[in-house]
Amino acid sequence: MKNKIKICICILVALLTITGTQVQAATGYTYDHRGDAIYSTEGLTVNETPYLASTLGLNPDDLNSPSDLFVYKDDEGTLIYLLDDSKDTLFVFNDQFQLLQRVSHLRYNPNELYATDPSLVQTKTSNESSKPTGLIGDADVLNLNTPSGIHRAVNPNTKEDLIYICDKGNHQIVVFKADSYQEENPETKEGSYQVYQVVSAPLEQLGKNTFDPKEVLSDSAGRIYVIADKINDGIMQFSKEGQFNSYTGVNYVTLSAWDIFWRNFATQAQREKMTTLYNTSFTDMVYKDHMLYTTSYAISVTKEVNDGIMIKKINPSGKDVLRRNGYNAPKGDNKYIKTDDGKGTYGPSKLESVTVNEYGVYTVVDSNRGRLFTYDNEGNLLYISGERGDLIDKISNPVAVQYLGEDLLVLDKNRRAIIKFEPTKIGSLINRAVEQEYNGRTTREEPKVNTRTKTWWIGKEDTKIAFSEQEFYEQDGTWWIGDTNTGIEAEELAAVDYWEQVVKLNANYEYAYIGIGKMYQNRGEYKQAMKYFKLGADRYYYGKAFKQYRDAKIRKYFGPVVITVAVLIVGGVVFSAVRRKKLGIKREEETGIGDE
Amino acid sequence: MKEKCKIVGQKIVQFLKFFYEEVIKFPAYILAHPLKGFEEFKRYKKGKVSVSLIFMVLMIIVNVLSFQYNGFLVNDNEIKDLNTLSQIAYIVGIILVITVGNWSVTTLFDGKGNMKEIFMMVCYCLYPLIWATGVGILLSNVLAQDEMALFTLVIALGGFLTAYMFFFGVISIHEYGLIQCVLTILATILAVLIILFACLLFFDLFQRMYGFIYTIYQEITLRDLL
Structure with a gap:
């Protein structure tokens, strides 16, 4: 008996050691076809220490408040552009995170500008912490002021390789050619670009100092798209020459029937007490294959939250064409605590940034719970990774995400770090499949x-x-x-x-x-x-x-079944006829006897 | 031994006969001739409590089966969510609430039926629904996506016929006219809602009271007063 038990234990232990080897991915979660959270594997994970100022070869106070990140890839290689809005500096790294350029001012010559009115160009006038801005006049240097968005693109028509920077503190967008870089100090890698174009505030729409551009990009026709603070009418679209064209892709507020009903009955005083409803402004955008992928916060109407259009894919005519064919529409967290119950995080995901890779997979980052949601082209949720926390590799206040090949870079403002997420084994397999x-x-x-x-x-x-x-x-x-x-x-x-x-x-x-x-x-x-x-x-x-399966079955069995049924019917008829004949004769005989 | 077998065999045959006559044939007769059928049901005592209970059990069985075995194309349920007890409570609860609701309304409106008759009538009314759900299980496993309209039709027909039977049941059992019957049915719906509300209220109050007593108990035990 004892021996048997021992053998049993041995077998059990052997089984456990055999079956318990494969699990290596961190446990995360995902949403199933009914929209419920279930255990799953994380698709992206942090394998190395995040890149801090020290590892990036910068002074500790150079990276006080990073504001945007952009990964540019062409035939010559990959460049990483990093903006800091406290030191007003642009840093450029190669894909090994070695510092190549450090740009804190731009060369300025009013005679070499393209489609710009020099009388509107502004510059930071002093290095005080309040960062005053003023007209540039005849100075030959343009100092950036709180730069908050960067984009680089080659115009396929003119072949101009341009870099766009949202010069938020100066209320303008500064454009310069990527090949105009001149190194001034090889030790510190300091250098400068030559200003090529300045897009100032559209004075017919906005006041001169109310234009606070936050994100910028240019499309394949050279048009410039701008997301600006406190603008609720959508994305601003400028022509190549910097003339304001129109707003595009507005996040319209939609009221539920219930809200409309109540607002109809509300008195003027009540209506004034209700929260005013604005169209939400966008938080980030990225350009891919003639489409703008955008993120914005959810629209909150009293208790109802419209979280359906937080991620949009805007086509050139301004329509949202994002595919939502997955189990649940892409919107970050699918289920969440709706109102503040005093126990912690509540409300929908706050999507801060979006990035798209070559095969249509896009990832959004949520600053509410510090998570990365990755979706495919059809809108299927592929995996959820990352979490909020105080450790160095947890997400705290993400401001930008960018794909670097298969890896994902997250720029965290609180951490002052670039966190590099790499695909796990399963994440990599999923990416290949997609x-x-x-x-x-x-x-x-x-x-x-x-x-x-x-x-x-x-x-x-x-x-x-x-x-x-x-x-x-x-x-x-x-x-x-x-x-x-x-x-x-x-x-x-x-x-x-x-x-x-x-x-x-x-x-x-x-x-x-x-x-x-x-x-x-x-x-x-x-x-x-x-x-x-x-x-x-x-x-x-x-x-x-x-x-298909059923029709094949029918095709296969239709003949035999019909024949069997026919045979049975005919057989039954014949049988009963014969029987009746026999019985009939008998009955006649019997009745004959009975009658007598 | 042989005798016993014979007796058992006879009993089985008897039961099958009873089952066919009472559970299949008579309700179908009511369905085809509602006024005449319910007349027999009430006056000649053809309705039986045992048969009513059979209908109730059948309805529960068919409901559970449809939860699990309805074809995937129309079945959104997950098997882990299947709780037979709650299904039983659901069916029995609905039948009882309708019975009580109808009874409380019709006693006020000079209805001639008593509680037992109303209960039997409600159970007999499940007859078309049981058939429809049963046939629906079969259909949903045979039909393709674009033919599912047939399934919907069968289920809807079952529901409609059940309502139809209930309507005529109320007329016959309580010896009502048409308008009075419609009014009574509306009042019954209202009564059902009131009963549900009262149940909910009672449940909530009971829970609070339990919570209150439990808190006191906890307070006393934690303070070592005992």
Whole structure:
């Protein structure tokens, strides 16, 4: 008896050690198809100490109040632009975070300006903490004043490589050419750019000193888009020449029927006591493929909160075309405590910034709970990462997020640091899957089996691999299955291969099941497809697979069933007829007897 | 032994006959001839409490089954949310509340039916709904997304027929005219709402009282007064 128990314990221990090895991702959460929070894995994680002033090669007080971050990528490499609005300085780093440029003033020549009225250009007049601003006059240096937004883009028409800075304290936008940089002090890397254009306040719309630009970018036609403080009419659109065109993408306040009802009955005095409703202004925007991705705070109407349009994708004509095909509409946290109950954080996510990568995946950062929400092109919530806290790698007051390749940089104003998030294993797999779906490679053909050698392969026959049994692993930036000698490169894999791996790591990841279901659907294995669509809670695709499955069943069994039924009916009729005949004769005989 | 078997067999046959006659045939007759049917139901005592209880149990069973086995295309429920006890309480509660509501209204409006008859009538009215839900379970597992209108139709038809039966049931049981019947049904709905409100209020008050007593108990035990 004792021996048996010992053996049992040994087996149990062995099982535990075998099964308990794979878990490595931090536990996070996500929202399931019903909108409830469930356990899940984090997609992004901090692996290295955040970049502080000291690690960036700056003086400690250089980075007192970082205000914006921009990652620029071209053929020559990647540059990271960092603004600080207390020292009024622009720092430029390469992708290894080595300081390349430090710009605190710009060269100014009124004769070399493009489409600018020199009489409106302003500059910081002294270095006092109140930062007074004044007209530049005939000075040859323009000092930035509280710069708060930066953007760099090449105009595809004119090939001008321009950098835009929101010079908030001077109430203007300063533009300069990226190639006009001159280094002045190689020791401290100090240098300056030549001012190319200054966009001043549109005087027909705003007062001269009420124009406080916060974010800026330019589109493929060279038009300039500006988000300014205290402007509730939308994003300001300027022509290439700095002339104000129009507002675009307004966040209109929408009242619920209930609110309209009450406001109808409210007296003047009551109405004055109610909170005035403004259209919310935007917090950030980013430009990708002719579309503006924007974030803004939720519109709060008394107790009702309209959190549906916090993330928008604005097309050139100003319409919101963000796809919301996921289980829940993209809006940060899906469920939250609505009103202050005295126990801590409440209210919807406060989205501060947004960034988009090459395959349409966008991440927003929430300053309310310090979280990063990543969505794909279709609006599916991919993963939630990060948290609020007092440790150095927790998010406290995020002001900007930017993709740096696959990594994500978060600029935190309180931490005075750039926090670098890297994809976890599952995060990386999800990204690959989404990328392949974005490129249209959702499924691939079924692996073929060489029955003689018992090997599986897809694509060309000479790249034979042991297929679905093998784990994925990453080497030199690409994903492989099998080993590097016999494995195939990630290029040949389709989204479904990655989804299968994702589900192995996290069975709670519902969206992946839809991807797997699509593969079975394509292969005509409708029963399997139905199973996976059910797991993924996708009624649309389930309905399609189910119909195929049912019709196939009907086609298969219709003939036999009809024949059987016909045979039964005919048989029954014949049988009863024969029986009746026999009985009839008998009954006649019987009745005959009975009558007598 | 043989005798016993025979007796048991006979009993089974008897039960099946009873089941067919009372649970399937007679309610269908009422459904087809509501006034005549309820006349027989009341005057000739063809309605039976046992059959009413069978209907109630069937309704509970069918409801639980539809929660679990309705096709995925129309079924939003998750199996972990299935609570049979609450389903039972739900059905029994609704039937009782309607019965009490109708009874309290009709005693004021000179209705001729007593509580037992009203209860039986309400249970018999579930007949079409039970069929519809049952057929719905089958249909929802066979129909595709774009054919689901049929499923909706069946369920809606079940609900409509149940209301139809209830309407004529109220007329016959209480020997009412048409307008009086409509008024009574409206009043019944109001009574049901009032009963629910009273229940809620009672529940809330009870909870508060319990909380109050519990606080006192806690205070006393923590202060070592005992």
